[in-house]
Amino acid sequence: MNKIIRNTISGIIVLLLFLGCSASSSSQRFKQSKSDRSKPNSRFETPKKTQDSSNKSEKIIFNDEPPDTTNEFDEMPVEENPVDKAKYVEHIEKLKDFNLVLTPREKVLIEVIRFLETPYKYGGNTQKGIDCSAFTLQVYKNSLEVDIPRSTSQQYKIGDEIDKEELKFGDLVFFNTRKRSFPGHVGIYLGESKFAHASRSMGVTVSSIDDTYYKKRFVGARRIENFEN
Numbered sequence: 299m300n301k302i303i304r305n306t307i308s309g310i311i312v313l314l315l316f317l318g319c320s321a322s323s324s325s326q327r328f329k330q331s332k333s334d335r336s337k338p339n340s341r342f343e344t345p346k347k348t349q350d351s352s353n354k355s356e357k358i359i360f361n362d363e364p365p366d367t368t369n370e371f372d373e374m375p376v377e378e379n380p381v382d383k384a385k386y387v388e389h390i391e392k393l394k395d396f397n398l399v400l401t402p403r404e405k406v407l408i409e410v411i412r413f414l415e416t417p418y419k420y421g422g423n424t425q426k427g428i429d430c431s432a433f434t435l436q437v438y439k440n441s442l443e444v445d446i447p448r449s450t451s452q453q454y455k456i457g458d459e460i461d462k463e464e465l466k467f468g469d470l471v472f473f474n475t476r477k478r479s480f481p482g483h484v485g486i487y488l489g490e491s492k493f494a495h496a497s498r499s500m501g502v503t504v505s506s507i508d509d510t511y512y513k514k515r516f517v518g519a520r521r522i523e524n525f526e527n
Contacts, residue, residue, distance in 0.1 A: 372475055372476055372477060372482070373511075374498075374499050375497065375499065375505070375509065375511040375512065376509065376510070376511055377500075377505060377506075377509060378506070378509045378510060378511075379506040379508060379509055381492055381503075381504040381505060381506060383414060383503065383504050386407060386410070386411055386414075386488075386504065387411055387414075389407070390404070390407055390408055390411055401525075402441070402442055402468075402523065402525055403467055403468070403525045405441040405442065406437060406438075406441045406442065406467075406468055406486070406525070407488075408441065409436070409437045409440050409441040410437055410486065410488070410494045410502075410504075412425075413425065413428065413433060413436070413437070413496075413502045414502050414503070414504075415501055415502060415503075416428050416433075416496070416501050416502040417501045418496050418497060418498045418499075418500075418501050418502075420498075423435070423436065428496050428502065429496055430450060430483050430484050430485065430495055430496045430497075431447075431448060431449055431450040431453060431484055432448070432496070433485075433486075433494075433495065433496040433502060434446065434453065434470060434484050434485065434486055434495075435447075435448060435453075437486060437494075438522065438523075442523060444522060444523060446522060450472070450479070450481055450482065450483065450484045451479065451480065451481065453470055453472075453484055453520070454470075454472050454481055454484070454518070454520065456520060456522065457470070457520035457521050457522040458520065458521045459518065459519070459520060460518075460519040460520060460521050461519075462516060462519065464519075465487050465519055466487070466489070466521070466524075466525065467487060467488060467489045467525045468486060468487065468521075468522070468523055468525045469486075469487040469519045469520065469521050469522075470484055470485070470486060470487075470519060470520045470521075470522060471484065471485050471486070471487050471493050471507065471516065471518075471519045472484050472516070472517050472518050472519065472520070473485075473512055473515040473516055473517060474515045474517045475515055480517075481517050481518070483495065483515075485505075487507070487519065488504065491506055491507045491508045492504050492505070492506060492507070493505060493507055
């Protein structure tokens with residue numbers, strides 16, 4: 299009898315051991331390993347790395363370039379009467395050879411020349427990149443210590459209104475170049491139908507106000523300072 303009981307107990311123990319091993323084996327076959335468990339389920343979970351990348355991209359803010367106004371001009375202007383900018387540079391270079399007190403006009407020209415060939419950048423305001431209204435603002439501020447508003451539309455409201463026939467050196471000239479903003483472009487009149495401005499296609503340059511593009515888009519001028527001397 300005791301032998302039967304011992305055999306029964308031994309059988310139960312063997313059976314339990316077998317079941318335990320099967321469960322362990324089944325776990326290894328059907329459950330994920332530790333390294334597998336660390337991997338996300340691509341169907342239902344977003345990988346942590348992707349989430350971090352997404353958050354980083356959302357934090358990028360372009361403070362100096364509004365996303366919906368990247369095009370300043372309604373179309374690219376055509377330079378029908380190319381201006382030789384070298385003559386302006388030569389004039390100022392000659393002044394440096396003499397120990398003279400510069401006039402306001404010469405100070406403005408020096409500042410214009412300093413920005414020549416600066417690339418165009420909407421929202422920019424340095425020699426690394428600048429737009430039209432920032433160019434006029436910088437010229438007035440750096441040469442004459444005169445502060446004018448930042449935007450073209452605000453500059454259009456200051457100073458004295460001038461007819462095209464009355465234009466003199468230093469006057470701000472305005473053009474209707476954009477559908478969503480009036481006026482869309484501004485420059486500084488230099489005399490002889492020439493004006494300095496930050497062109498989207500050419501950077502800071504000197505153009506003729508008589509070119510067809512600018513002639514048909516001219517909308518007015520403002521006089522901030524009188525450069526009689």
